[in-house]
Amino acid sequence: MGERVALFVTCIVDQLFPKVGMAMASVLEHLGYQVDFPENQTCCGQPAFNSGYRQEARTVARHFLDTFANAERIVVPSGSCTSMIVHHFAELFHKEPETLERVHAMEKRVWEFSTFLTEVAKVEDVGARLDEVVTFHDGCHSLREMGVREGPRRLLSKVRGLELREMQPAEECCGFGGTFAVKFAELSGAMARTKIDAILATGAGTVVSVDPSCLMQIQGALSRAGKSVRTMHLAEVLASR
Amino acid sequence: MTRDHILHRIRTALGRSAGQAVADPPPVRIRIAEVDREARVRSFTTRLEALAGKVYYVTTDAEARDLVASAIEGKTAVASNAPYLRECGITGIAGVETGITGRDELRERCAAAGVGITSADYALADTGSLVMLSTPREARLVSLLPPAHIAVVPVERLLTGLDELMSILPHPGDATSSMVLITGPSRTADIEQILVRGVHGPGQITVVLVG
Amino acid sequence: MSVEFDQKIHDTLADPKLQLAIYTSTARLKQNRINTVAAEVLPDYQELRSQANAIKKHSIENLDHYLEEFERNVTARGGKVVYCKDGTEVSDFVLTLAKERGARLIVKSKSMTTEEVDLNERLEHHGLESVETDLGEYILQLAHERPYHIVAPALHKTRYDVAEIFSQSLHVPNETVIENQTMLARRVLREKFLAADIGISGANFLVADSGAVVLIENEGNARLTTSAPKIHIAIAGIEKVIPRAQDLATFLKLLARSATGQLLSVYTSFLSGPRREGEIDGPDEFYVVLLDNGRTRLLPDKEKRQTLYCIRCGACLNTCPVYRKIGGHSFPWVYSGPIGAILTPQFMGVQHEPGLPFASSLCGACGEVCPVKIDIPKVLLDLRNEVQKAQTREKLNRWEKLAFRAFAWLMTHPRVYELAGRMAAAMAPSVDSRWISSVPPLMNLPPVRAWLSQRDLPPAPERSFREMWRQRR
Numbered sequence: 001m002g003e004r005v006a007l008f009v010t011c012i013v014d015q016l017f018p019k020v021g022m023a024m025a026s027v028l029e030h031l032g033y034q035v036d037f038p039e040n041q042t043c044c045g046q047p048a049f050n051s052g053y054r055q056e057a058r059t060v061a062r063h064f065l066d067t068f069a070n071a072e073r074i075v076v077p078s079g080s081c082t083s084m085i086v087h088h089f090a091e092l093f094h095k096e097p098e099t100l101e102r103v104h105a106m107e108k109r110v111w112e113f114s115t116f117l118t119e120v121a122k123v124e125d126v127g128a129r130l131d132e133v134v135t136f137h138d139g140c141h142s143l144r145e146m147g148v149r150e151g152p153r154r155l156l157s158k159v160r161g162l163e164l165r166e167m168q169p170a171e172e173c174c175g176f177g178g179t180f181a182v183k184f185a186e187l188s189g190a191m192a193r194t195k196i197d198a199i200l201a202t203g204a205g206t207v208v209s210v211d212p213s214c215l216m217q218i219q220g221a222l223s224r225a226g227k228s229v230r231t232m233h234l235a236e237v238l239a240s241r
Numbered sequence: 242m243t244r245d246h247i248l249h250r251i252r253t254a255l256g257r258s259a260g261q262a263v264a265d266p267p268p269v270r271i272r273i274a275e276v277d278r279e280a281r282v283r284s285f286t287t288r289l290e291a292l293a294g295k296v297y298y299v300t301t302d303a304e305a306r307d308l309v310a311s312a313i314e315g316k317t318a319v320a321s322n323a324p325y326l327r328e329c330g331i332t333g334i335a336g337v338e339t340g341i342t343g344r345d346e347l348r349e350r351c352a353a354a355g356v357g358i359t360s361a362d363y364a365l366a367d368t369g370s371l372v373m374l375s376t377p378r379e380a381r382l383v384s385l386l387p388p389a390h391i392a393v394v395p396v397e398r399l400l401t402g403l404d405e406l407m408s409i410l411p412h413p414g415d416a417t418s419s420m421v422l423i424t425g426p427s428r429t430a431d432i433e434q435i436l437v438r439g440v441h442g443p444g445q446i447t448v449v450l451v452g
Numbered sequence: 453m454s455v456e457f458d459q460k461i462h463d464t465l466a467d468p469k470l471q472l473a474i475y476t477s478t479a480r481l482k483q484n485r486i487n488t489v490a491a492e493v494l495p496d497y498q499e500l501r502s503q504a505n506a507i508k509k510h511s512i513e514n515l516d517h518y519l520e521e522f523e524r525n526v527t528a529r530g531g532k533v534v535y536c537k538d539g540t541e542v543s544d545f546v547l548t549l550a551k552e553r554g555a556r557l558i559v560k561s562k563s564m565t566t567e568e569v570d571l572n573e574r575l576e577h578h579g580l581e582s583v584e585t586d587l588g589e590y591i592l593q594l595a596h597e598r599p600y601h602i603v604a605p606a607l608h609k610t611r612y613d614v615a616e617i618f619s620q621s622l623h624v625p626n627e628t629v630i631e632n633q634t635m636l637a638r639r640v641l642r643e644k645f646l647a648a649d650i651g652i653s654g655a656n657f658l659v660a661d662s663g664a665v666v667l668i669e670n671e672g673n674a675r676l677t678t679s680a681p682k683i684h685i686a687i688a689g690i691e692k693v694i695p696r697a698q699d700l701a702t703f704l705k706l707l708a709r710s711a712t713g714q715l716l717s718v719y720t721s722f723l724s725g726p727r728r729e730g731e732i733d734g735p736d737e738f739y740v741v742l743l744d745n746g747r748t749r750l751l752p753d754k755e756k757r758q759t760l761y762c763i764r765c766g767a768c769l770n771t772c773p774v775y776r777k778i779g780g781h782s783f784p785w786v787y788s789g790p791i792g793a794i795l796t797p798q799f800m801g802v803q804h805e806p807g808l809p810f811a812s813s814l815c816g817a818c819g820e821v822c823p824v825k826i827d828i829p830k831v832l833l834d835l836r837n838e839v840q841k842a843q844t845r846e847k848l849n850r851w852e853k854l855a856f857r858a859f860a861w862l863m864t865h866p867r868v869y870e871l872a873g874r875m876a877a878a879m880a881p882s883v884d885s886r887w888i889s890s891v892p893p894l895m896n897l898p899p900v901r902a903w904l905s906q907r908d909l910p911p912a913p914e915r916s917f918r919e920m921w922r923q924r925r
Contacts, residue, residue, distance in 0.1 A: 009917050011863070015873045016910050018917035025921075037921050042863040048856050050814065050833070052840030056860035063864045088833075140815035169479075173773045177813025182902040183453070184811055189906025190465050190777050191813070220907030223887035244535040247690070247744050251516045254751035263514040267506040269698040272496070288715070322732075344733050348680070352646060368715045377730035381679040385672060403716075407701045414529060414662035414697070414724030418734050419679070422720040427672040429634060431588035431606050432614055434477050437634040440587055441641065442672025442719065 006036045006071035008064075008110070010081045011043040012212050020212055023239035024077050024113055030239075031121050040067040046084040049092070050178040058092045065089075065102050073120070074110045077235050079142025079210050082112040087145055112142065114210050114234055118151040124158050130240040131161035134232075135204040137195070137218060139211030140173050152210055152234050159237060165202040172198070176217035192221035199229060207231045271404045274367075281366035281399050282450060288369025292425030293438065295447040296369075298396070302329040305393050305451045309358060310334045312391060312447060316355035319347075321383045323360035329393060329451070331358060342377075351386035357443065359384050361394045363409075364448065367402035368424055371448065375419035384423065390443040396452035453807020460782040461811075470608055474779045477607045481770040484713020485821065494709065503702045505825040508761035511694055515751070518660040518693045519742065525663025529725025531738035538745050539569025542687060545741060546571070546652070547578050553683065555580070555649030559641075561667070561674035562586040563654025564602060564764060565689050567786040568745055571652070582652070583644045585673035587637055594621040600780035601788065603711050603766035608779060641673070651677035651735070655688035656763065657703065658740065661696045664724040665740060668707060668717045675719050684723070684735040690742050691760035697722070703763065706823035710765040746799040756831050759794050761824040768818035768828060774811060784808065790818035794831040802839045803846075809835035870918065877912035885911055 005028055009021035025035045045060030064085065068074050076082045086107045093099040117123055136156065142148040156164050175181065175191025182188075195218060199207055205228075209215050212233060219231040252258060276284070286296040299305050306329050313336065320332050320339040332339040337358065341347045351357060359379055363372035371392050375381050384390050400406055403422075413420040427442030438444040464470055489497045511518055523533040536542045549555070558575065560566065560582055572593065575582040584593040588606035592599060595617045599605035606614075615628045618636060627633055653674055657666040665686040667674040678684045694703065700722075708714040727734030751757055769775045769789030780788035784805040785796045793808050802809075809832050818828040843849040862869050879895055880888070887908035891900055903909060915923070 011869075014917040015877075016913065018913050018915065018920050021917040022920055037918070039918065040866045042866055042869050045860075045863070048859060050836070051810075051852070051856065052833075052836030052838070053853070053856040053860075054837050054840075056856045059860040060863045140813070140817070144816035144820060171817075173813050173815035173817070175773070175813055177815070179899075180810065180813045182899040183807070184461070185902040185906050186465055187461055187774065187777055187811070188813070191773050192907060194773075194777075216910060217907065220887060220903070220909065223908040224889065224906070242535075243537050243541060247535045247537060247742070247748060248516050248519065250744070250748040251519070251690070251751060254748055255513060255515065257514070257516060259516075261517070263517045264510075266510045266695045266699075267503060269696060270500075270503045270702050271698060342732055347732055348646065352642075370716060375727070375731050375734055377732065380732035381675070382733050385675050385679065403704060404701050407698045411696075411698050412662055413722050414525070414659075414664050418529070418723065418725050418727050418731060418738075420722040421675065422716060423718065424714075424716040424720075425718050427670065427718055429587045429671050431586070431591070431604060432609065432630045432633060433473075433611055434480055434604070434607075435611075435630045437631050440634055440638055440671040440673070441585070441645075441676055 003033055003073070004036055005033045005073040005075050006038055006068060008041055008068065008074050008076045008081070009037070010076060010078045010212065012216070013077055016216065017212050017233070020077050020233040020235055023233065024075065024235035026239045027126055027235060028075065030126060031123060036071070038067050038071065044081045044084045046081060047178055049084065049088055054092060061089050061092055062099070065099070065106060068106070072109060075113055075116045076110060077113045077210070077233060078212055079112050079139050079146045079148050080213060082110055083141045083145040085110050112146055112148060112210060114148060114151045114155060115146065117155060124154045126155070126158070126238050128158070128238045128240050129160040130237055132206050133163045133165060133204045134206040134208050134237070135165050135167050135199055135202040137167070137174065137207050137209040137214055138171050139209055139214040142210050143171060148210060152208070155234065155238060156208065159240070162237070165204050167198040167202055169198060174214045174217045176213050178213070181217060188217070189221070192217055193225070196221050196225060196227065200227065205229055208234055208237055210234050271408050273405045273408060274401050276366065276401045278396065278399070281401060282396065284366040285364060285369055285399060285450070288367070289425060289446070289448060292369060294369065294425050296450065297447070298450045300452065302451060305449050306330040306334065308449055309391055309393065313337070313356045313358070317353065318356040318358055319350050319354040319383055319387065320358040321360065321380060322378045324378065325360040325395065326358065326393060331393060347380055348382055348386070351382045354387040356389045356391060357383040357385070357387035358391045358393070361392045362398065363406055364394050364399045364450070365402050365406060365422070366399055370422045370424040372406060373421050373423060374413070374417040376417060381419055385442055388439055388443055389445040389447070391447045391449065393449045393451060396450045399450060453810065454805055457782070457784065457805055457807050461778045464779050464782050465777060469610070470779060471777070473608050473610070475776055477604060478770045478776045481604070481712060481766070485710055485767055485770065488709040488713045488715065494705070500702055500706055501823055501825050504706055504823055505761065507694060507699050507702065508824050509758070512691060512757055512760050515690065515693065518695055519690060521660040522658050522663055522693055525661065526725065526740055527663070529663050531663065531725040531740060534739055534741045536741050536743050539571065539574065542569055542741055542743060543571060543574035546575060546685065547580070549683070550580055550650060553649060555683070557644065557648045558582040558650045558652055559585050559644050559648040559677050559681065561653045561669065561677040562589050562605070563652070563687055564599070564786060565654050565743055566652065566687055567599060569743070571687070583641065585641050585645065585677055586669070586671060587634060590637055590641065591617055594618070598781065598786060601766060601769055602764055608781070645676045645680045648681040650683045650685060651681040652685045652687060653678050655686045655692050655740070656707070657700070658688055658693040659697050660693050662724050664697065664722050666700065667721040667723065670718040672719060675721055678721065678723055679734055682735055683737045685739045685741060686723070687741040687743060690744060690747055707763055707765050710767040710821065710823040750798045756794070756798060756834055758826050759798060759831060761826050762791050763824055765823055767821040767823065771817045771821045773815060773817070774813065790828045794828055794835065797835050802835060802842050806839045806843065809839060870916070873916055877916070880912040882911045887911060
């Protein structure tokens with residue numbers, strides 16, 4: 001293909017989970033894409049937006065728009081960050097018609113990673129192999145704002161050696177919620193513990209998600225509870241050979 | 242005056258002026274399924290029985306009468322003034338009080354009775370419901386105060402469901418001060434989510450469809 | 453957030469009995485709803501939601517018109533409409549009427565609107581006896597508590613709690629069998645129904661083209677409340693009005709399913725005026741009180757007025773992972789759950805409980821189950837912005853404002869951002885790749901401390917992504 005894709009790795013992947021970004025790049029290159037990393041990138045502004053600081057969120061959003069002005073395809077290893085860009089940037093700039101136009105143009109070019117694979121690259125088998133029993137956590141923004149549900153499962157179904165077990169109850173929030181995790185820490189922790197109960201009940205050794213923030217919450221809770229279940233981003237699973 | 246004050250606040254908030262016309266509301270959504278009588282009876286029965294109601298389907302008025310007679314044996318019963326109940330001979334069953342037209346007397350008798358017997362204006366197949374309009378023929382309390390309720394209903398009155406009811410009766414308020422849809426016995430799960438029937442309304446409901 | 457809010461949340465989280473009660477009750481209601489709106493069971497579900505949303509939108513946007521039509525039709529049927537701006541006017545009306553009629557005993561069916569204005573307290577203060585007749589509400593009235601849930605008010609009470617409440621208030625022997633408790637309440641309340649002078653109800657819907665009040669219930673207490681006494685007063689928020697009786701074909705298909713997973717509630721009453729000529733029973737007098745109590749303050753906001761579409765089904769509570777942990781009494785006002793989180797700040801002002809719009813992970817489950825498609829997460833985000841603006845004005849959030857200003861600056865200066873990241877990583881302890889449960893004092897800022905109170909932190913990676921990327925070239 002040789003088509004170019006730009007990575008927006010997100011601040012959390014850049015600083016805390018760089019291997020997720022490397023895995024994502026590896027999968028995309030394996031599929032024949034030429035991968036760029038615009039160095040000026042930082043953050044989508046979601047933490048400010050979710051905390052009610054729209055002015056500050058706008059500042060960061062503008063920087064994103066500038067950084068990726070020339071990228072035709074932007075791939076993001078996070079459903080919630082993608083949602084911020086494609087759903088909430090427009091809200092931020094509804095009073096600035098010119099910027100709003102740039103936002104609308106941008107909305108068409110930004111893709112959550114698993115959606116990019118299934119809808120743009122149109123692949124489900126990326127040649128991965130991982131001998132693991134996994135369970136999949138549906139991050140709330142990915143699920144409800146981006147409609148990501150079947151895509152990751154189809155991708156996982158093609159990973160050789162992988163067995164997927166679904167959690168019960170499914171589709172319940174892990175309790176991260178951005179600044180919620182620290183503003184309402186005890187509550188967030190209680191929600192996390194309910195989530196890891198569901199995870200442990202599956203008997204899976206690995207939890208997979210398309211949202212690094214969820215994975216941070218879940219792994220943090222698992223680790224605190226002394227459990228050996230680990231977390232992997234979907235990109236890391238798909239990069240496994 | 243509060244009325245004018247509130248209406249004024251509303252109009253200001255909405256940017257409307259007094260007496261301003263309104264655009265048409267979204268068209269009413271009524272979808273009536275085509276369901277034959279047999280299927281309607283089956284559906285009604287399944288639905289109401291799932292709610293612990295009892296349903297009988299008989300062909301003649303006489304059968305209906307016999308059914309009711311055995312159901313109320315040994316109990317005191319108040320029957321509404323529905324002409325249909327008289328036609329079926331139900332009002333003639335021993336022990337059945339009927340023809341009450343005074344409010345206080347009706348309340349007293351219903352409060353003392355073990356069973357309330359009524360007809361119904363309609364029944365709804367898709368939910369297992371009875372539709373009862375308050376009229377000189379059907380008082381409200383007969384289907385409400387006694388701990389058991391028996392309704393005897395000509396099967397022609399069994400509609401497919403709520404949509405059909407609302408298309409036949411778009412303005413229930415024209416006909417009555419009270420239209421009630423009764424779907425099963427009175428119930429609550431307010432304590433520990435444990436289901437208990439017969440809280441305030443009847444805990445037992447029996448429908449006899451005739452025809 | 454206020455200390456009070458924090459404390460109530462903590463107390464609820466720390467109570468295992470409560471946790472179990474809330475979680476299992478809501479789990480049942482949540483699943484029941486799913487069973488009855490599943491695509492195979494109700495293929496029209498999404499269409500019905502859209503229709504319900506459209507009807508509510510139209511009704512709210514033309515509220516004055518429909519209230520006036522409603523009023524005309526109530527009057528034409530021999531009833532009377534009374535507009536009240538707040539709880540004082542409501543109780544003044546009821547008290548005046550009661551005095552004129554020599555009324556002493558009132559029976560009430562469930563109405564969150566009357567909870568808003570503490571109606572019972574006001575009436576009792578003036579010597580009237582006002583008895584709640586819904587079983588859950590009756591129990592709470594005896595216990596002097598507020599409802600825990602919009603639809604299941606006594607969700608937090610066990611049978612043992614109820615036994616104690618009944619034996620103390622009704623002077624009866626301790627009875628723990630639920631069926632017997634229910635029958636006891638039935639006996640006591642029946643006497644009240646038959647002796648009451650006035651019946652007060654709420655209203656699920658006010659039907660403009662019929663001048664009718666629609667009441668939806670399972671027990672029969674609303675029917676008795678509105679049929680036995682000679683006077684019926686329905687008290688409803690102005691936002692309850694819908695244009696046509698036929699619109700019930702849409703709403704009734706959604707309400708009971710969303711609330712409890714029933715196809716229809718046991719009793720759906722359509723009440724239009726006092727009893728007609730020839731009707732044997734029913735009230736002689738019929739009043740509808742239209743209550744503002746702050747609703748008109750909400751109306752101007754085009755984005756947030758959708759809050760008024762609510763039909764009080766409780767589905768959002770049952771599905772909310774936050775409500776299912778903190779329960780109804782953690783909320784500062786009578787409305788709890790996601791709808792409470794957006795109603796309360798708009799009625800009481802955002803400073804009433806500034807933490808409330810933030811007590812959400814914005815998971816979006818509420819918006820997904822709302823039968824009238826209120827975009828609750830969007831309203832929550834709007835309210836967060838309003839809280840921030842109010843607090844910035846009052847200079848209550850200096851540090852947080854500064855932090856987010858710094859955040860915005862950092863995120864628009866990539867080199868500094870990168871440097872800051874490297875510095876933080878250098879400070880953080882990192883023993884192999886294990887997650888961290890404590891950090892050096894310099895790093896132990898409040899957010900870090902809060903995080904670590906519940907879970908571990910990831911270890912700082914050797915290199916950031918951008919460093920790794922650069923190095924692979």
